Amino acid sequence: MTFTTQLFQSENLVLEAYDPEKDAASEAAFSYDPNYAAVIDGEGVPHPLTVFEVKKKREEELKKGGEKDNFFLFALRRKSDGLFLGILTFPHVFWFNRYAFFKMTIGEAETRLAYFTEALQMGLRYGLEELGLYSMYTSTGEYEPEVKQGLEAAGFHEAVRQRENVYRDGKLWDRVFMEILQDEWKTRNAQVQS
Template sequence: MKDIFTGELVRLSAFDPEELAKAYTDWTRDSELQRLFDAGASALHSAKAGRDFFEKMLKEENPVNHFFSIRKLDDNRLLGDINLDVINEWGSRDAFVGLGIGDRNDWGKGYGTDAMKIMLRFAFTELNLRRVTLTVFEYNPRAIRSYEKVGFHHEGRLRKILLRDGKRWDMLYMGILAEEWKEINHG
């Protein structure tokens, strides 16, 4: 049986606050990356502030929320992170997923797509979830294409919710159901 946390290009590993804080300090120097990760204003962060943030997040971690580092399969290099926040474990069995590849030199190489495939496999086979949802801003077409590739469907749009560079942008809601994922992967 294949390791569920390993894909074709990347693997998911335990979330190390110290390592991730150092990487985020480097990654957040890129304001374009920050704008793709978050709707907030771009800011520079120290390694200590990053470490404190990640340690606090892990201490408060709800057992139904899952945080992973994304590592390149061939050299184990840290590429980014992915998280799955289960909203309703026993009722609707829904979760939100978030993903980021930190270094722009690693964008467009399929690492994020592969990481999302792994996370969906984990969500639907290990956690037995019914639905996984995400949000993405319309100014991130690379991410939108990646999500569509793994089976996410457009489900909604918050029109003109974000003002950035003098222009209003929509936030898209995308989702995938367990049966859709199974059809794609076991069809």
């Protein structure tokens, strides 16, 4: 890890400041997918959102986050054409304890397949190297198997399984918290480099 590490650029992606004026419309379109809508609306019932709702929510978050310095939200864009792919967010960093929940979500299935791993690495770098977190975790479950598998492939392990705490496709699923520690990330990177 050095200061020369580029946190906001990777081979195909860039992290930019979220812009409610232009990004809310894309997120509103993505919100027809309940797994994306749940990211915008937290614990609420996922449902398609209007551009107005997304814009209002994101503006409020950015304002509040700017005041408290514990909220981070990035727009994830494709480098080649600037296409908005989704978001990377740390909604609440617990500075006392140096851990955070984070969510990285890409709206379209096709771009998710192409860029999930690369975007996740950017999230890990930002959380564990720049924010200096001891650990970070996210939630997923068997209702989105490609996301869970992608997290496992990046070094996350299952930490918590809240039984029957998500409703998708007419049935109850477990909500799974996947966690990675900074030490695990460092060890993993050292192994890759050696």
